[in-house]
Every structure is written in structure tokens, then in C-alpha cells.
Amino acid sequence: MWFTGGFWRHRQVINGTTTMEHCRTWQDRLGWTTNFRDPSALTRGREFSDSEVYKLVEALCWETGRPGGEDHRADLAELTALIGGAQAADGYLHTAYGRPGQPERYGDQNFGHDLYCAGHLIQASVAAARTGAAPGLLDIGVRAADHICATFADEGFCGHPEVETALVELYRVTGERRYLDQAAAFVSRRGHRTLPEHEFGWEYFQDAVPLRSGRVFGGHAVRALYLAAGAVDVAVETGDDELLEAVARQFDRTLARRTHLTGGMGSHHRDESFGEDFVLPPDRAYSETCAAVATVMLAHRLLLATGDLRYGDIVDRVLHNVIATSLGDDGRSFFYDQTLHQRVPTPGRASWLPVSCCLHNMARLLASLGTYFVSEDSGGVQLHQFAPMRVEAGGLVLDVDTGYPDSGTVTVTVVDAPDTPRTITLRVPAWAAGADGVHRRVFRKGERIRLDLPMRPRWTFPDPRADALRGCAAVEVGPLVMCAESIDLEDDVRLDEIQVDTSVAPEIGAVKGRRTKPIDESWPYQSHRTTTEGPDPVVVSLLPYHRWARRGPSTMRIWLPTTT
Amino acid sequence: MWFTGGFWRHRQVINGTTTMEHCRTWQDRLGWTTNFRDPSALTRGREFSDSEVYKLVEALCWETGRPGGEDHRADLAELTALIGGAQAADGYLHTAYGRPGQPERYGDQNFGHDLYCAGHLIQASVAAARTGAAPGLLDIGVRAADHICATFADEGFCGHPEVETALVELYRVTGERRYLDQAAAFVSRRGHRTLPEHEFGWEYFQDAVPLRSGRVFGGHAVRALYLAAGAVDVAVETGDDELLEAVARQFDRTLARRTHLTGGMGSHHRDESFGEDFVLPPDRAYSETCAAVATVMLAHRLLLATGDLRYGDIVDRVLHNVIATSLGDDGRSFFYDQTLHQRVPTPGRASWLPVSCCLHNMARLLASLGTYFVSEDSGGVQLHQFAPMRVEAGGLVLDVDTGYPDSGTVTVTVVDAPDTPRTITLRVPAWAAGADGVHRRVFRKGERIRLDLPMRPRWTFPDPRADALRGCAAVEVGPLVMCAESIDLEDDVRLDEIQVDTSVAPEIGAVKGRRTKPIDESWPYQSHRTTTEGPDPVVVSLLPYHRWARRGPSTMRIWLPTTT
Known part of the structure; x- marks a missing residue:
């Protein structure tokens, strides 16, 4: 493709x-x-x-x-x-x-x-x-x-x-089994605390618990996700269902408890690690870009290995909200870690850092991005992600047209097809539940398939155990997480004074709310509430998170305090 | 004394x-x-x-x-x-x-x-x-x-x-002015970014902004507070009111926006630094014990230099909620950093760490603790902190009796007094506003002064800008911050399932609440609230924060989610 x-x-x-x-x-x-x-x-x-x-x-x-x-x-x-x-x-x-x-x-x-x-x-x-x-x-x-x-x-x-x-990839290219065996051995040897002791602990190095018996990913996020991706490769090539199930189980729990709304992973800056369950502070999100690259690698492997579409949703989410956010429009600047709440105006993306792994990692991901969009089998073709693209796979030639993620309409035109039945599968994201994405028949040249995904802005609420998000809501549109940026506010309004009203459906690009005014006290803990309510309702402009920090220094937040 | x-x-x-x-x-x-x-x-x-x-x-x-x-x-x-x-x-x-x-x-x-x-x-x-x-x-x-x-x-x-x-202390002992001048020079030379560039930034080393023009403390908390304490010493000895005012101004803003309820300071683990304003996550509080020692040093200096009783309240708060919490009952174990929310059961205090500054710092603080309790001048004596003690100061001999902080009654018995009027001042904490702590007259031997501080448990609410505390309340009793520990809960109740009812006044050692049950989803962000309410009200036991982690592994939280 x-x-x-x-x-x-x-x-x-x-x-x-x-x-x-x-x-x-x-x-x-x-x-x-x-x-x-x-x-x-x-x-x-x-x-x-x-x-x-x-x-x-x-x-x-x-x-x-x-x-x-x-x-x-x-x-x-x-x-x-x-x-x-x-x-x-x-x-x-x-x-x-x-x-x-x-x-x-x-x-x-x-x-x-x-x-x-x-x-x-x-x-x-x-x-x-x-x-x-x-x-x-x-x-x-x-x-x-x-x-x-x-x-x-x-x-x-x-x-x-x-x-x-x-090594598994080299095995696939060369057919030399010893590379696969070596990869399998590396996966199995971990988790027995044989590495030298270190202040970050064995978990950091993925040596605290064998991968087969782990419960959830922990330690250094990139290390954890790279290992898991390699383990899925080993499991698929060796038919090791137990290993595959172990990785899927841990990734599922990581998604349920240790993943930011953007799909980013990691909360600890000190050791670039996951936090404990539900430690998901927007203002101290680590969410390293390399961890997002690794999440795309892992989620796509699990999608192919298990067929579970949720993993395709994660690829979608991470691409549009972490990868797309990191890169500057000029292609020469990037965020290394990606906060979900910027409290002081930031100078923005860096053109280089002493550790610039993220930029190189995105370069290889973007150059090979098509890999993650389409797969094929003897029965047909699976369109996992949506973009205007020419697809030649599964015996079919297809033209896909879409304005995704800004539009939810995906049109597939059959350019060429055999005389026998084929299946064209389009992933239907969880937020579009109800749409039909599976088409199996004999396709004719020129025939069109159309998928309409609802791109209405929607309120999203956090798990009650995510303490740092309590009393807040966010807005999502399709795969896009939205944010408010101070540059869009009137001069005398501060982003931390706004409360939004979730009883009103969000509009495209804006939500309704009210302005509150914290009372400055000499001590931030009082026997009474220290807020007064502003007189007039306000409209808060929203933009896709991946567009933030592109118009000059600004504060930003994804999670907005609610009026109730 | x-x-x-x-x-x-x-x-x-x-x-x-x-x-x-x-x-x-x-x-x-x-x-x-x-x-x-x-x-x-x-x-x-x-x-x-x-x-x-x-x-x-x-x-x-x-x-x-x-x-x-x-x-x-x-x-x-x-x-x-x-x-x-x-x-x-x-x-x-x-x-x-x-x-x-x-x-x-x-x-x-x-x-x-x-x-x-x-x-x-x-x-x-x-x-x-x-x-x-x-x-x-x-x-x-x-x-x-x-x-x-x-x-x-x-x-x-x-x-x-x-x-x-x-150096200022050495000047006080020796009378050699050059030590004071050297200290003053060290204070003035900082803040011009002359130290070598480092990934933690000049703020970490207190070299980003001259102390005289700073707005709030930032960077490494212990460094900031030690420097400020030295600056107050210099200011007091040289009559440099501008410098004194600059330190007080920055400390005041630090107290208002960058201080945990316990009085602990610091939110970033990576560089042991303050966070931005209102970055006060209970579960990621750094609150290094050495920073608390430094806060006691600084607050007491400002109390003496300005007479502002709020600084005495801070000493009180930090001693009872950070210093007292760090030390194990055995005197051989300590917390280095002090979380306000323990999510997974902790093994507790360490008997030693590769960096064991905190234990040594507490040793010198505790051995000289009386220094912070009493001061004198020509007019009499000031009792800044409360404890059973003999005081010989300001021309008076006093016996102080109290069960503080467990009791709010402080009784001062005059053992000896001159025939001329003297002033005995007892600090009235902000939470006891209304009590009278100033007594000026000719005191007679055997005479008693009694101060009654209200020790009713009270609800405390956070500043609305402290995002990590939104929707929560804490209980305080006198100078003590209270916490709930999982070891006191029934077996099947988890600490993160409880919501407390702040419409009911807290009782001694317990608050009323209800039990909720989060619904486990595969993704922690949903279009609906993911909690069900438990059937029965629950009573949540509370204990002073300084008593936590002394009865075996436990989870703990100070800030409790509220029902409304």
C-alpha cells in the first residue's frame, strides 16, 4: 500500500x-x-x-x-x-x-x-x-x-x-532458526533478578518478574514495551500461546490502569517508568514519545496475533495523539515527553536534545507507517487504519479515500477484484460501535464501500481511581483527544479558572462553562471553599491535542474541571 | 529551656x-x-x-x-x-x-x-x-x-x-565580621547563571535568579531553603530589610502554592525540586525530610525576624507531620521522602539508605529542638511551641505543662518572676483564632496562665487550583494532619473505594462515608461514570499521619474523596 x-x-x-x-x-x-x-x-x-x-x-x-x-x-x-x-x-x-x-x-x-x-x-x-x-x-x-x-x-x-x-525479524528475512531461538532465550532469561542490583530496581530493567508470570507492565516504559513486542514475535513464530496470552494480559491491564487518555504511557520522570495503577497525573505525565512508538509496535502485533480490534483502536489513538503531537510542523522539532497539562507557557518543541532517541524513532516509524494500516490473508484485506491510500493486497486493488481523522467518512473504491468472494474488513473503533465494517462478497470493479464513523464531540470521564483526574472531563472527537489552550482565551481569563458544564453536549471546537475565581489565600488549605463564581457563562475553544503549542507560548489542558 | x-x-x-x-x-x-x-x-x-x-x-x-x-x-x-x-x-x-x-x-x-x-x-x-x-x-x-x-x-x-x-553563626560566636561578609557575598553572588550549565537547570542550584528578585522558591527544595535561611541570617545581622523582605515574600508564596498539607515541600522525584504552583500530588509528593528540617530552620528565623505568628504555625505543622512521621519508633529507621498517599502496601521505613542525610539532619534538629520553642527579649518570653518544659528566660522561670498535640490545654506556672511587668506570649495558631495568648503584668510566683486550644477535628479543603486534590477533603486536629490506613479497614474494603461525607462533622478518630465500587473497564476513560454505590454507610477510622506505617504493610491516604 x-x-x-x-x-x-x-x-x-x-x-x-x-x-x-x-x-x-x-x-x-x-x-x-x-x-x-x-x-x-x-x-x-x-x-x-x-x-x-x-x-x-x-x-x-x-x-x-x-x-x-x-x-x-x-x-x-x-x-x-x-x-x-x-x-x-x-x-x-x-x-x-x-x-x-x-x-x-x-x-x-x-x-x-x-x-x-x-x-x-x-x-x-x-x-x-x-x-x-x-x-x-x-x-x-x-x-x-x-x-x-x-x-x-x-x-x-x-x-x-x-x-x-x-532477531525475530532477521529470522523472518533469512529463515535461520537460530535467530528465533536466541530471541526466545533472551525473553525467557529475564525476570530472575540476575542483572546487577541498581537503585531503579530490577523492574526498571524488566528483570524483576518473568514475562510469563507478570501481571502488568512496570518499570521503564520503553524497555517494557520493546520486550513485549519481541515476546509477541517469538510467540507467534513458535506457536507459544501461553507467552502470547501473558503479554496480552499484561498489556490489557496496562491499558486499563496505566495509560493516559492520549494513549501515552509512563508517569515517573525520574526513571521514565509507569507509575502504580491509576497514577495518571496530567501535569506530570511522562508519556515518552519512544514509548508511544513501542506501543504502536506492540498493539499492532497483538492486533494481528489476536484479531482483537481494541488493539487497532490503541494504534489509532497513539498515532493521532502522541506521535502527531510530538512532531513540529517543520519536521525539525519534537517533544520528548508529552504532558497532558501545561501549567506555565512552554517554549514548545526542541530541535534537538542530548538524548534524541524519539526523533529517530519517529523517523523510522513514519517511513514504515503503511505497515500498520493494512494486512492481508488468503480471504482478503483488513484496513486497520484510515487514510487516503492505494491498497494492493488480498487479491484486491483498492483506492481508499477519507478526510480522517477530521472526517469520519471512509470510501473504498474497488479498482480490481477477482471473480471469487473476498472479505474487506474495516476496523470499527469502539467509539463508533454499531457501524458495520465487514464486507464479504464478489466485488466488482468500480464498486464502492462506505463507512461512516460518527465524529460528534463526546464527553469522556475518568475512572474514579484516577485521583489526579477526579472532577474533570475531557472531550474527544473520533480518535482525537481535544484540549484547551490559553492562547484562545480572552486576555483576562486563565485556563485554571474555567469549569465546564458536562450536562451540555460539546460542540465542534468548543464547550460551555463558567469562569470561577480562586481566592488567593496565604495557605492553600482552608475550612471553606476558596472559589467565587464569575458572572457570565464562557465558551471554551478546543482544538485537537496534536495541534497544541504551535502558535506561541501557551498553557494547555486536556482534562477540564467540571461544574458538578 | x-x-x-x-x-x-x-x-x-x-x-x-x-x-x-x-x-x-x-x-x-x-x-x-x-x-x-x-x-x-x-x-x-x-x-x-x-x-x-x-x-x-x-x-x-x-x-x-x-x-x-x-x-x-x-x-x-x-x-x-x-x-x-x-x-x-x-x-x-x-x-x-x-x-x-x-x-x-x-x-x-x-x-x-x-x-x-x-x-x-x-x-x-x-x-x-x-x-x-x-x-x-x-x-x-x-x-x-x-x-x-x-x-x-x-x-x-x-x-x-x-x-x-x-558562617553567620560563626560570626555570632567569634564576632569576626569577615565571616558575615563572606556569607553575604555568597548570597549575593548567586542567581547570575555563572555555575556550569546542567540538565537540571540553574534553578536547581539556586543560580537562575538573584534571591533579591525571586518570586517563589524553585529548584532543589533543600538548596532553596538552606539558602533562604542563610539569607535571613545575613539580613538580620546586617540590617538588610530588602533581603529579609525578599525571602519572606518568596516563602509566603511558596507556602501558598507549593507546600503539601503536611508542611512538606517538593513534588519532583527526578531532581528533588518544587513543582510549579499547585503541583501537589499526594501520591507523588516528594516532601524530603531534609527539606522539612530546612523549613523549620527558615520558618523559625522568619518568625523571630518578623514576629509573624504564621511562621510559628509552619514550624508546628512541619514538626508534627513531617519530622515526627519520618522517624521510626525504634529511632533506627526513617522515611527519606514522604508520600501523602500510599497506593500499594509499603514495607515502611528504611534503617539506612545510600543517601542518609535525613537521619543525620533530624538528629541535629532533635538534639537542638528546644531552640525552636522559646525566645526571649527584654520585655519577657515568647512560647512559640508547646511542650512540657522548664523555661528560664526573659527574667522569668516558668513550668509549662501540656499534653499537646493530643490535648489543647497549655498551663504555664510561674516559678519565679521579678516585681516589674513582664510579657508572656503564647502563640495562638491560626486554627485556634480567637484565643488570647498575650499576658503582660507583674507575675506572682505560683500564678497560672492557661491557654485552651480547640482540638475538635475539622474538615480541610484544598485550593481549587491544586488539581491533584480536587474533590477531596482532609481532616485535621490541632496541628495534626490525619490519615486513613488500610490496616484499619474491614478485609474486603479497599481504601480507594471510600468517599467521605463532609456535611457531617468529623468525630475524634473517625469520619462517616460510603463505599463505592469502581467498575473495572478495559479502558479507564468512558462516556459514563464507572462507579456503583455500596449499600451501607461506613465509618472510616483516622489516625495522626505521623503514626502511619507502624503496624505492618498498609495503604494510606490523607486526602479522601468526598461524596459531593
Whole structure:
């Protein structure tokens, strides 16, 4: 499939032209590429900086391989040579370890990131193999994987999961079973507290409890979600239903208790971790963008493995409310963590950060985004996400037209179809329950299928155990979470003075409410309520959360206090 | 004055007998004392470990000097010799810097803690001078201070304030003006972003804005409060009313917007900092115990400097709800940070932590606690805090008897008094407004003054801008914040299922409410409310917050969701 227009194609084009160049410029400037060119030079960056180069290579491969994408073969040839030149004779590859004067290989199990970086290298080499965009890179990935299989045949794993899903992908590309077995071994070895003790605890490193017996995801959110994605890959390829069920169970509980309305995950800034159940503070949401990338990876895998459409809803939610929010319109700026409530006007997105994993992660996600929109089987095609796109799958050729997420109408035109019955399935989101998304018959050329999803703004209320959200409501429209931004308020109105009236249905782009005025006391705890009510009702403008912080410094909130 | 019984004397005795020994045992075990004995050995501990030894020395001095205290002169002689032996010829003293093979002196302005440690040394030497408990220590402190004055005559200051208040104290003891001038210079030099850039920002190090022009305290809470305490000392001794007003203004705003109900400060775990205004999450309160010690120091200084009784209320609140909560009954365990809402049963207090500043800080506070209870002037005596105590001050000898904070009756018996009029002032807390605390006349021996403070439990409501507290109320009794602990609930009732009815006045030790039952959904955000009401009203037991986590693992909350 390929996008023919709309919300995501626009972002994909900016990604392929601007974001990738921005990443490369910074990598060169900071010496992350030089680390490969001259391993004897002082290594610059962090223990995971190699992985940013690999993520960019992966993104360049997907972009070059997608119909209509930019051709980055020249860059890829240069980077492939650079990376290959730094690989040790035995296949080990990390620019910061193992050479004279450098720390030893695999010397820091918790934070060394050797295997994490190798995982991203392997993933990039798989993208190269799938697209043909970077000849020679697959061999580098294979050598790295062979070295890993030899070194970790019996024990050990990485403090930061990532190599697991990469090894399964390499198995899929090469057919070499040992990569799958190694991934399965890495998944099984975790959870027995064999990593060195650390102040963040074993949970942070996903080593507190075996994945098979876990109850809910905890610790570092990206680590947890990457591991789970790798485990689903292992489970699917080995037919390990118990493992699949274990991951689905924990993800389900995580969705029910540890996920922000945007689909973002993580509440603790100190260790980038999930909080306890229902610790979901809007103003201290961590919601790391990389965790959102990982959620898309995991939810889509579970959607395919289980057929449960709820997982497609999560992909939809995360894409439109976390991924789309992170990226600046210019393709050169991003949010690393994503608050749901901005109390003081923010300068907005950063063009770069010392840890810029998120930007690279989004680059590879956006370049390969079509992967998450459509799947096929012998019976037909499944349209999991909605965008204007040409689909050639399941024996069908389809043109999909839609203004989603701004419009709820999705029109599928059959361009070509066989004479035998086929099934075209469109995901019906939970918020559109009742619509029919399954069509099975012999389709004729030119025939149209139309899905109408209700895009009426709707009030959403939090679980009563989510203490930080008590007495608040939010507005959603289709997959979009809405927010109020202070820049839209009259000059003398403050965002924290507004209460909204949930007895009135929200309108498109606005809700009704009233203005209250807190009484400033010298102590914020009193024997009486310290609010007076303003005289007139107010109308509060709303905009999609992903559009916030694009018009100058502003405060913002998604969850709005209610009058009752 | 000295305590003759009651709440604090009990803790002071445990402190002098058990806590101090516990600290010393651990310091020896971890090599923090050995660092002084053998500076050529590998230095153990952290860059601030020297300061823990000094804090303990200070505590031992106060304890030895207080009437009825334990005599620690033998320990003090040993430690004084140890410390003196490690001091360089020019007066510099830090066991981790400046010797062959060690990093250079003052090499890390942000985190080196050279001056911070020296400040605690000087503070200990002042305690030695005031009590006579450790002969020779004052000379060591003076030499350290002289070295500082010589080294920092023109520029520089420490990433962690502390030396400022110590230098003013040394000025008070020695009369040497240069110590006061140096402290004033340190205060003035901050706030111009001259420290090296750091990911936590200049605010963390109190170097973002000059103290004179600050609006509210921010950054690392302990750093902010120590600096402010030192600034008040400087302001009082130099007659700098502008500086005093600047500190009071910022503290007032901090109390109004950045202070938990307990009086604890700090909401961010990542950098131990204040949050923005009204970021006061009960379940993610940081409320570091050391910040509470610093709040007591600062509030008492402002009380004396301004006469504003509200500052005495804060001392009262912090002592009974943060300091008293941190310490275990055994005197050998403590909370470092203090949540106001425990969601999963906690194992409770730790007997030691890699960073155990809080325990040492409480040891010195408790040993010198009487300092904060009484002051005198030519006209009489001021009783700022209430405890059974003998007071000899302001020309009067008084016996104070009270069961405070469990009882609100305070009886003052005049043991001796002159023939001329004197004023006895008892602080009337804000929650007891209306009581009369000022008595001026000629007092006769045997005469009694009685203050009756209303100890009725009362509902307390949060500022509407404190989002994390919306829809909740708390109960207070006198200076005590109350909490509900799951250990007191029936087996099948969960703490997060309870809503309390604030239309009914709280009883002693219990409030009325109802039980609700959240409906478990697969997604915590719904178009409808997801609670059902339980059939019967429930009675929720309450206990003082400082008594929680003493009867086994339990969940706990101070802020209780309300029925309306």
C-alpha cells in the first residue's frame, strides 16, 4: 500500500525530506557518525548513540523503499560502508567498547546498551533486505547476529530490550532458526533478578518478574514495551500461546490502569517508568514519545496475533495523539515527553536534545507507517487504519479515500477484484460501535464501500481511581483527544479558572462553562471553599491535542474541571 | 529551656541514645569515618559523606549540652581528633579532594559539595563552642572558614548552599565580621547563571535568579531553603530589610502554592525540586525530610525576624507531620521522602539508605529542638511551641505543662518572676483564632496562665487550583494532619473505594462515608461514570499521619474523596 494524500502522507513527506536530513546533520555535528569512521578517536555521545545512526539508516531504507519516497541510496551506501568498516572481525559492533583504551565489551549489563544497539543495527539490516535500499547491510546485520548467538548461547541479556524483536525479524528475512531461538532465550532469561542490583530496581530493567508470570507492565516504559513486542514475535513464530496470552494480559491491564487518555504511557520522570495503577497525573505525565512508538509496535502485533480490534483502536489513538503531537510542523522539532497539562507557557518543541532517541524513532516509524494500516490473508484485506491510500493486497486493488481523522467518512473504491468472494474488513473503533465494517462478497470493479464513523464531540470521564483526574472531563472527537489552550482565551481569563458544564453536549471546537475565581489565600488549605463564581457563562475553544503549542507560548489542558 | 516530658522529650531521648549510635555505627561500617583517619585510603561514600559525620558531631554536641542529655564527650573527642587530623595545613578540609590521586579542590562547582561540607563542619564547631562539648573543634571550624574567606574573597560559591548560615553563626560566636561578609557575598553572588550549565537547570542550584528578585522558591527544595535561611541570617545581622523582605515574600508564596498539607515541600522525584504552583500530588509528593528540617530552620528565623505568628504555625505543622512521621519508633529507621498517599502496601521505613542525610539532619534538629520553642527579649518570653518544659528566660522561670498535640490545654506556672511587668506570649495558631495568648503584668510566683486550644477535628479543603486534590477533603486536629490506613479497614474494603461525607462533622478518630465500587473497564476513560454505590454507610477510622506505617504493610491516604 501507499498513502495517496491526507494526514499521514503529509507527515511522511516531511519526514523523508526534512527530518531525516535534520537527524543526519546533528549526528555528524555531534560526532556520532565519526565514531564509526575513526574508532580510535575519542568516542562522542552516549552509550546508545550508535543506535541513533542505525535508526536513521532504518528510516532511510523504508523511505527509499516506499512508493513515492525519497531516494536515499547514496546516503545509505556511505553509511553502510561506515558501519561495516567499524565492525570487528568476529562480528561485534559498538563504537564505544572493546578497542584499546575503551571499556570492555558487555561490561555494563544494565546500561551498556551493546545488545540494544546491535538490535537496531539488525533491524536496519532487515529494512535494507526488505527494500533493497542498502546492499551489503544485511551481511553486517547477520555477522552481528551470529556473534550474539555465539556469545549469548548459554546466558546473559541486555539491560535494554530491543534485540529480541530484531532477531525475530532477521529470522523472518533469512529463515535461520537460530535467530528465533536466541530471541526466545533472551525473553525467557529475564525476570530472575540476575542483572546487577541498581537503585531503579530490577523492574526498571524488566528483570524483576518473568514475562510469563507478570501481571502488568512496570518499570521503564520503553524497555517494557520493546520486550513485549519481541515476546509477541517469538510467540507467534513458535506457536507459544501461553507467552502470547501473558503479554496480552499484561498489556490489557496496562491499558486499563496505566495509560493516559492520549494513549501515552509512563508517569515517573525520574526513571521514565509507569507509575502504580491509576497514577495518571496530567501535569506530570511522562508519556515518552519512544514509548508511544513501542506501543504502536506492540498493539499492532497483538492486533494481528489476536484479531482483537481494541488493539487497532490503541494504534489509532497513539498515532493521532502522541506521535502527531510530538512532531513540529517543520519536521525539525519534537517533544520528548508529552504532558497532558501545561501549567506555565512552554517554549514548545526542541530541535534537538542530548538524548534524541524519539526523533529517530519517529523517523523510522513514519517511513514504515503503511505497515500498520493494512494486512492481508488468503480471504482478503483488513484496513486497520484510515487514510487516503492505494491498497494492493488480498487479491484486491483498492483506492481508499477519507478526510480522517477530521472526517469520519471512509470510501473504498474497488479498482480490481477477482471473480471469487473476498472479505474487506474495516476496523470499527469502539467509539463508533454499531457501524458495520465487514464486507464479504464478489466485488466488482468500480464498486464502492462506505463507512461512516460518527465524529460528534463526546464527553469522556475518568475512572474514579484516577485521583489526579477526579472532577474533570475531557472531550474527544473520533480518535482525537481535544484540549484547551490559553492562547484562545480572552486576555483576562486563565485556563485554571474555567469549569465546564458536562450536562451540555460539546460542540465542534468548543464547550460551555463558567469562569470561577480562586481566592488567593496565604495557605492553600482552608475550612471553606476558596472559589467565587464569575458572572457570565464562557465558551471554551478546543482544538485537537496534536495541534497544541504551535502558535506561541501557551498553557494547555486536556482534562477540564467540571461544574458538578 | 529543657523539655520535662511529652511528645518531643520522648523523641529527644531516643535520638540521644539510639539514633546517634545508629548513625555512628553505619558511618564506621561504610568507611565515612575512616576517610578522615586514612586520607590515603580509597575514599568511600559520596561527595557529601563528610557532612554526615559533621552533622552527627553537631548532634552529639547539642545532645551533650542540653540539660538531661546524654554525655557524648568521649565520642566527640575522638571525632574531633579524627577531623582535625585530616585538615590541610591551609585549613581546607574534604576527604575526597586535593590529595595526590584525588580530584582537585573545588573542581566540581555544581556537585562537589566542598563548601557544603565545610558549612556543616563550621556549624558543628559552633555547636561545640556553644555547648563546650568538643574542645578544639571551634579552632578547626575557624581554620576552615578562614581558608574559605581567603579562597572565595572575590568570586565563586557552592552548588549546594549551606555554608552561608554556618558562617553567620560563626560570626555570632567569634564576632569576626569577615565571616558575615563572606556569607553575604555568597548570597549575593548567586542567581547570575555563572555555575556550569546542567540538565537540571540553574534553578536547581539556586543560580537562575538573584534571591533579591525571586518570586517563589524553585529548584532543589533543600538548596532553596538552606539558602533562604542563610539569607535571613545575613539580613538580620546586617540590617538588610530588602533581603529579609525578599525571602519572606518568596516563602509566603511558596507556602501558598507549593507546600503539601503536611508542611512538606517538593513534588519532583527526578531532581528533588518544587513543582510549579499547585503541583501537589499526594501520591507523588516528594516532601524530603531534609527539606522539612530546612523549613523549620527558615520558618523559625522568619518568625523571630518578623514576629509573624504564621511562621510559628509552619514550624508546628512541619514538626508534627513531617519530622515526627519520618522517624521510626525504634529511632533506627526513617522515611527519606514522604508520600501523602500510599497506593500499594509499603514495607515502611528504611534503617539506612545510600543517601542518609535525613537521619543525620533530624538528629541535629532533635538534639537542638528546644531552640525552636522559646525566645526571649527584654520585655519577657515568647512560647512559640508547646511542650512540657522548664523555661528560664526573659527574667522569668516558668513550668509549662501540656499534653499537646493530643490535648489543647497549655498551663504555664510561674516559678519565679521579678516585681516589674513582664510579657508572656503564647502563640495562638491560626486554627485556634480567637484565643488570647498575650499576658503582660507583674507575675506572682505560683500564678497560672492557661491557654485552651480547640482540638475538635475539622474538615480541610484544598485550593481549587491544586488539581491533584480536587474533590477531596482532609481532616485535621490541632496541628495534626490525619490519615486513613488500610490496616484499619474491614478485609474486603479497599481504601480507594471510600468517599467521605463532609456535611457531617468529623468525630475524634473517625469520619462517616460510603463505599463505592469502581467498575473495572478495559479502558479507564468512558462516556459514563464507572462507579456503583455500596449499600451501607461506613465509618472510616483516622489516625495522626505521623503514626502511619507502624503496624505492618498498609495503604494510606490523607486526602479522601468526598461524596459531593
